[in-house]
Amino acid sequence: MRWRRSSQFAMAGMAILAVVACGGSSGGGGASPATLNIAFLPKAVNNPYFDVAASGGQEAASALNGQFKQVGPSEATGAAQIPFIQTLTQQNVSAIVVSADDPDAIAPALKQAMAKGIKVVGYDSSPAKDARNVFINQADSKGIGVVQVQMVCDEIPGCAGEIAVLSATSTATNQNAWIQAMKDELASNSKYSGLKLVKVAYGNDDPQISTTEAQALLTSYPNLKGIISPTTVGISAAAQVLEQTGKAGKVQLTGLGTPNLMRKYVKDGTCKEFALWNVKDLGYLAYYTAALLVQGKIKGNPGEKFTAGRLGDYTIDPNGVVLLGPPFVFKADNIDQLNF
Amino acid sequence: MSVRAIDSPSSSALSGRLGLERTLTLVARLREVGIVMVLLAVVAIVTIQAPLFFSVSNFEQILLNVSLIAIVAVGQTTVVLTRNVDLSVGSVVGLVAFATGDLLKEHSLGVAGAIAVGCLLGVGLGAFNGLLVAVAKVPAIVATLGTLYVYRGLDFLIAGGKQVSAIDLPRDYLGIASSTVLGVPTLIIAAALIALAAAYLLRNSGAGRQLYAIGSNPAAAEVVGIPTQRLIFGAFVVCGLCAGIAGVLWGSRFGSVNALAASGLELQVIAAVVVGGVNIFGGSGTVVGAVLGAVLLATIENALRILHLSEFWLLAIDGAIILLAVGTDAAIRGYFQRILVRTGRR
Numbered sequence: 001m002r003w004r005r006s007s008q009f010a011m012a013g014m015a016i017l018a019v020v021a022c023g024g025s026s027g028g029g030g031a032s033p034a035t036l037n038i039a040f041l042p043k044a045v046n047n048p049y050f051d052v053a054a055s056g057g058q059e060a061a062s063a064l065n066g067q068f069k070q071v072g073p074s075e076a077t078g079a080a081q082i083p084f085i086q087t088l089t090q091q092n093v094s095a096i097v098v099s100a101d102d103p104d105a106i107a108p109a110l111k112q113a114m115a116k117g118i119k120v121v122g123y124d125s126s127p128a129k130d131a132r133n134v135f136i137n138q139a140d141s142k143g144i145g146v147v148q149v150q151m152v153c154d155e156i157p158g159c160a161g162e163i164a165v166l167s168a169t170s171t172a173t174n175q176n177a178w179i180q181a182m183k184d185e186l187a188s189n190s191k192y193s194g195l196k197l198v199k200v201a202y203g204n205d206d207p208q209i210s211t212t213e214a215q216a217l218l219t220s221y222p223n224l225k226g227i228i229s230p231t232t233v234g235i236s237a238a239a240q241v242l243e244q245t246g247k248a249g250k251v252q253l254t255g256l257g258t259p260n261l262m263r264k265y266v267k268d269g270t271c272k273e274f275a276l277w278n279v280k281d282l283g284y285l286a287y288y289t290a291a292l293l294v295q296g297k298i299k300g301n302p303g304e305k306f307t308a309g310r311l312g313d314y315t316i317d318p319n320g321v322v323l324l325g326p327p328f329v330f331k332a333d334n335i336d337q338l339n340f
Numbered sequence: 341m342s343v344r345a346i347d348s349p350s351s352s353a354l355s356g357r358l359g360l361e362r363t364l365t366l367v368a369r370l371r372e373v374g375i376v377m378v379l380l381a382v383v384a385i386v387t388i389q390a391p392l393f394f395s396v397s398n399f400e401q402i403l404l405n406v407s408l409i410a411i412v413a414v415g416q417t418t419v420v421l422t423r424n425v426d427l428s429v430g431s432v433v434g435l436v437a438f439a440t441g442d443l444l445k446e447h448s449l450g451v452a453g454a455i456a457v458g459c460l461l462g463v464g465l466g467a468f469n470g471l472l473v474a475v476a477k478v479p480a481i482v483a484t485l486g487t488l489y490v491y492r493g494l495d496f497l498i499a500g501g502k503q504v505s506a507i508d509l510p511r512d513y514l515g516i517a518s519s520t521v522l523g524v525p526t527l528i529i530a531a532a533l534i535a536l537a538a539a540y541l542l543r544n545s546g547a548g549r550q551l552y553a554i555g556s557n558p559a560a561a562e563v564v565g566i567p568t569q570r571l572i573f574g575a576f577v578v579c580g581l582c583a584g585i586a587g588v589l590w591g592s593r594f595g596s597v598n599a600l601a602a603s604g605l606e607l608q609v610i611a612a613v614v615v616g617g618v619n620i621f622g623g624s625g626t627v628v629g630a631v632l633g634a635v636l637l638a639t640i641e642n643a644l645r646i647l648h649l650s651e652f653w654l655l656a657i658d659g660a661i662i663l664l665a666v667g668t669d670a671a672i673r674g675y676f677q678r679i680l681v682r683t684g685r686r
Binding site: 045046047048050051074170199201206207208211212213215216219220222236237239240243244245260261262263264265267 | 390392393395397398401404405496499500501502503505506507517518593594595596598599600601604605641642645646648650
């Protein structure tokens, strides 16, 4: 106990020294009032998606002269994230940017961090509302749902026929919200009256299961015209199944995916277009928002407005959420511009 | 079947033992017939409920899904026969899949070269398991639980956050999974050939029979001069090779590989082996049974999806089948053992 307190003093002392040193070196060029030592905690490391988000975080860090690091479990569970939050809290980082594996399980650990003055920003998947200062939402559910229905309608000749959804797990919060938005859009917009959603299948974000599910969709709905897969594992597994069963072009495929995983299938026409938010910008905005919180330039209160570097102006909504922007549609003519 | 066992004219202990062996072989064969009958029943019921299920293309898909699991199950059977188990097969498949994909991405070796390296890597990983179990005498369940994590850790280490996407893989390689020979998908043929070769060797070669002897009674096998250590080591190498073969085919089948590929595969494989009538305590069971077990589980999985039942049923039914299979085995074995003990005493 005594040791810990003295080490805290030591750390505080070092922090002061660092601030002084920093102020000295930047020579009055708008020195920040606090050091930016911001850590990203993704759902799991070894995941290309989060590595791209981290590259955006790094970009913001170098723009703001701050420090960036990413730590995280190899397995995407809330229980695995908790020790990382505790370690970061002990290390007294200035902010934790976290994608929650389990919003409630990690909430107590995050609250302890916040009690010590550490800022918490959620990205990709929000922690419980009272266990974060701000959540950066990659896309609103409605926008993501609508764009996917729009794409499948564009690709199916005459925009009429049976469609199916190949999702992640049946409990995935994001996917379920998007699927609900798709259903609402199909029911409310007369433009889509010819489309009939016959099945929502779950591939559990596992290539094997997604493959089996995609095959079962093709077998049990011989008149199927389109598949929407709002998950990267699902959409690439479905593309592979369409190619191997010779159904490419006969059954249209769209959804959410990453450019690298889908590049081959977009180029050979199996999947003509798919969407995703700009993952790098997500990391950039998350780091930037965390930095502004640390520097005290924003408090995280609803209605506050701020400018996030190259991305422009944002407003914090009544739920403490910042919306990144509309989803980005990838097609054959723009897919080579992005590499992640 | 029971009639023959009871009518065996012998009264000496030796012929009683022989009778037991013959009976157990019979039971094993009946077991395969039993699986085929359950399989036919499932097909019949599902076809009545959903006629779409009964099509050549659907059966082809089921067998394609089975092919990689079946190849791994062949290796696993070899190990389980010796009263051991290899829990690391999922990690071996994943590590080999990523390493092969990475080599193909770099275009440094060509398709054949990358496949050869992948298979060798599987052999190496299997040999390490074999050393731990056969030489260092670490219980297989602990040793391979350890390597399950170690191999997956290596996978994370070389993969990092990267993945191999379809665009990175040569067309020739991706073509393997979609190619056919005389109308039959190559993967299915490969799995069938591997299973038949292993079945023949286990049944007819000296080493194959000795693997059964080790599993039946390790101490006795040692006493009669069977090179137990070497054979157990060999069984793990064969298992690693099979997992390696499945690993090199993984990317072709699924089009992309990341560090999590094939995680959890070991449980599917062990389920297939156990449902297929391979005794988890070694000594009895066949490769053909294990492959049939894999086919049965995959058919039920496909059927549930086509019948639009929820995934929760799938897990429950898989579990029930395993319990039923093992329970039936135990009951039949117990029954015959009681009879033989009685006839032996007479």
